[in-house]
Amino acid sequence: MSSIDIAKAVKIAEGVHWIGFYDEKAGFHCNPYLLIDGDEAILFDPGSVQDFPCVLSKVCQLVDFKQITHIIVTHQDPDLCGAIPRFEELIYGVGGSCKIVTSTRASFLISYYGVISDFYCVDQNDWSLTLRSGRELKFTSTPFMHFPGAFVTYDPETKILFSGDIFGAFSFTWELYANEHYIEAMKAFLENYLPSNKIVRYAMAQIEKRDIRMIAPQHGSVINKDIQKHIDALKGIECGIDLEEE
Amino acid sequence: MATYKDLLELIAKREFGIIGERNTRSIYSSIGLDLNGDVTLEKNDVSFGDLEKLMDVLKEKYGMVAIIGCKIPALRMAKQSELQLPDVLR
Numbered sequence: 001m002s003s004i005d006i007a008k009a010v011k012i013a014e015g016v017h018w019i020g021f022y023d024e025k026a027g028f029h030c031n032p033y034l035l036i037d038g039d040e041a042i043l044f045d046p047g048s049v050q051d052f053p054c055v056l057s058k059v060c061q062l063v064d065f066k067q068i069t070h071i072i073v074t075h076q077d078p079d080l081c082g083a084i085p086r087f088e089e090l091i092y093g094v095g096g097s098c099k100i101v102t103s104t105r106a107s108f109l110i111s112y113y114g115v116i117s118d119f120y121c122v123d124q125n126d127w128s129l130t131l132r133s134g135r136e137l138k139f140t141s142t143p144f145m146h147f148p149g150a151f152v153t154y155d156p157e158t159k160i161l162f163s164g165d166i167f168g169a170f171s172f173t174w175e176l177y178a179n180e181h182y183i184e185a186m187k188a189f190l191e192n193y194l195p196s197n198k199i200v201r202y203a204m205a206q207i208e209k210r211d212i213r214m215i216a217p218q219h220g221s222v223i224n225k226d227i228q229k230h231i232d233a234l235k236g237i238e239c240g241i242d243l244e245e246e
Numbered sequence: 247m248a249t250y251k252d253l254l255e256l257i258a259k260r261e262f263g264i265i266g267e268r269n270t271r272s273i274y275s276s277i278g279l280d281l282n283g284d285v286t287l288e289k290n291d292v293s294f295g296d297l298e299k300l301m302d303v304l305k306e307k308y309g310m311v312a313i314i315g316c317k318i319p320a321l322r323m324a325k326q327s328e329l330q331l332p333d334v335l336r
């Protein structure tokens with residue numbers, strides 16, 4: 001492990017912080033992120049109930065709950081949505097409010113976590129979200145990667161792609177930034193959760209249209225170099241139904 | 247046609263990503279299989295029994311994540327070359 005102190009929030013770009021929990025014994029980790037833009041803060045895939053105490057302590061190092069205006073969740077899975085009601089309690093408890101940013105398809109399912117916030121559905125809002133400062137976040141539909149309504153978020157200012165499960169990985173020797181073995185770690189996870197090569201290729205073709213400097217996935221490591229190499233590796237992945245059809 | 251040697255080398259490359267290079271080399275050594283620098287096995291007579299042993303040790307030390315993570319390429323190679331797989335990989 002490098003000298004990065006992962007017990008604290010880690011700045012990965014100007015105004016963007018990794019706020020995850022690293023469990024040394026686990027082979028699967030979740031990566032929530034916090035984007036701070038002026039007096040506004042945006043939570044990406046905030047995480048599970050189990051990771052909540054650690055994620056919360058990192059959020060507290062960076063912002064007041066009142067500043068959190070949006071929680072972006074790529075789909076409805078508990079590893080990224082479990083903590084939403086707990087964050088809502090804290091945000092609304094100090095007189096704040098927030099919106100849950102997701103797809104319409106995911107919103108129906110996320111309701112079952114008992115969320116109290118309104119939804120901001122990306123597919124109903126021209127696939128973009130404008131922050132108070134005028135900064136715009138862009139969303140791209142990546143259907144069936146792995147949920148039908150899945151999408152990724154691109155921040156043109158930092159050129160970070162917040163990719164959700166896409167580009168995620170299994171790893172017992174986790175590092176914040178992807179190393180030379182990351183492609184294998186990524187395949188190990190994604191081969192098991194993605195439906196077919198055709199679906200992956202469609203998503204990669206959409207993703208490639210962006211000028212990406214860094215990929216911040218919800219599992220595994222942050223990819224800060226060789227972006228195209230990682231995209232190309234996924235284009236070649238065989239998964240889901242591919243093996244059945246051979 | 248691929249052999250069990252090819253299959254165990256394929257799994258080693260994948261495990262470099264999942265459990266890390268050092269841990270993979272140490273697990274392989276613990277079952278009497280040494281990996282060269284280029285992730286090939288020194289020994290040539292590698293059997294189904296070696297694959298079974300490897301899966302047992304991986305499962306015991308790292309749980310199913312380490313097994314599931316190499317399952318798809320193992321299934322593909324086994325299917326193409328008609329190699330038998332332990333239940334845990336099927």
Ligand SMILES: [Fe+2]
Pocket residue numbers: 075077146165
């Ligand atoms: Fe998921």
Ligand SMILES: [Fe+2]
Pocket residue numbers: 077079080164165218219
């Ligand atoms: Fe996930």
